[in-house]
Amino acid sequence: MNTKMRLLAVPALALGTLALTSTPALAHGEDSWSNQATLGTMNNSGTTGQAMVDVHGMEATVTLNVAGAAETFMDGPFPHAQHIHIAAQGTCPGPEADTDGDGVVNTTEGHPFYGHIGTSLTTTGDTSADSALAVERFPGGSSYTYERTLELTPETAASLKDGSAVVVVHGVDPTRMPAAASAKMSDLDPSLPAAATLPAACGTLVASQMGAMPDGAADTGVEAATAADSAGMTIAAAGVGLAALVLGGTAVAGRRARS
Ligand SMILES: [Cu+2]
Incomplete structure (x- = not known):
C-alpha cells in the first residue's frame, strides 16, 4: 500500500x-544564476537585511527582507528608497568614506565604493535610476519584505554577473544621526531631509551556489x-x-x- x-x-x-x-x-x-547579499548596518541605523536576486536572461526576481529600519516619517511609514548600485568597487563604504566630516557617510560619499544606481527597487512602475527617490513607490516602515520580478538593464546584469552589484537601502531615523548631520538637507534632493536618503544598510550581491x-x-x-x-x-x-x-x-x- x-x-x-x-x-x-x-x-x-x-x-x-x-x-x-x-x-x-x-x-x-539564456543565462540563469543567483546572487545573495547580507545587508549590514550603515550610519548607526540599526538596519539589517537579506537580499536574493534570481536572474533569468534580462529578467530578475528580487527578494529583500529588511529589519530594524526607521519606522515613521511625518506620521506615515518611513519610505525606504532601495536600489541596486553598480559598476564601481562593489563594496560598502566604512566610516572613512565620510569625506566632509559630518559623522555620516551620505549617498554621494558612498558612490566610489558601491557605484551609481543601476536599478531602483520600486514596488510598481519604473525601475530605472529616474525613480531613485520615488518615495511613494518604495516600501516603508521598520521591517518589510519586498519581492518583485523586473527587467534588468545590460549594465545591471553585467554587475550582477561580475559581483560588483550592491544593494543599498536608504532612510535613517534622524534621532540616530549626529545632530548637525540630521539638520542638513539631502545630498541627492535639496527638498528632502538628509535622513530620508542617508544609506541605512548595504550588502554586495555575491554569486549564490543555491539557485x-x-x-x-x-x-x-x-x-x-x-x-x-x-x-x-x-x-x-x-x-x-x-x-x-x-x-x-x-x-x-x-x-x-x-x-
Ligand atoms: Cu541607493
Whole structure:
C-alpha cells in the first residue's frame, strides 16, 4: 500500500519538476544564476537585511527582507528608497568614506565604493535610476519584505554577473544621526531631509551556489547545467534526482547530490 502510493507519486512529481525547471531553462538558452547579499548596518541605523536576486536572461526576481529600519516619517511609514548600485568597487563604504566630516557617510560619499544606481527597487512602475527617490513607490516602515520580478538593464546584469552589484537601502531615523548631520538637507534632493536618503544598510550581491531549486536537487541541477550547458541535461538530472529521493530514500539521494 505504502510502496504503491510512492510509486504512483513518482511520475507526477517528476513531471512537476520538469515543468518548474523548464520555464527558465528553455528560454532560448539564456543565462540563469543567483546572487545573495547580507545587508549590514550603515550610519548607526540599526538596519539589517537579506537580499536574493534570481536572474533569468534580462529578467530578475528580487527578494529583500529588511529589519530594524526607521519606522515613521511625518506620521506615515518611513519610505525606504532601495536600489541596486553598480559598476564601481562593489563594496560598502566604512566610516572613512565620510569625506566632509559630518559623522555620516551620505549617498554621494558612498558612490566610489558601491557605484551609481543601476536599478531602483520600486514596488510598481519604473525601475530605472529616474525613480531613485520615488518615495511613494518604495516600501516603508521598520521591517518589510519586498519581492518583485523586473527587467534588468545590460549594465545591471553585467554587475550582477561580475559581483560588483550592491544593494543599498536608504532612510535613517534622524534621532540616530549626529545632530548637525540630521539638520542638513539631502545630498541627492535639496527638498528632502538628509535622513530620508542617508544609506541605512548595504550588502554586495555575491554569486549564490543555491539557485532557485530547493534542497538536495539543487546541487545536481546546477552542476549539470554548468558542466553540460544543456537545458535537456538539467531537466533530466533534476528529474532523476527527485525520483531517487522518493524511491531510494535520503541516503541514495544524498550521494547523488554530492557526486
Ligand atoms: Cu541607493
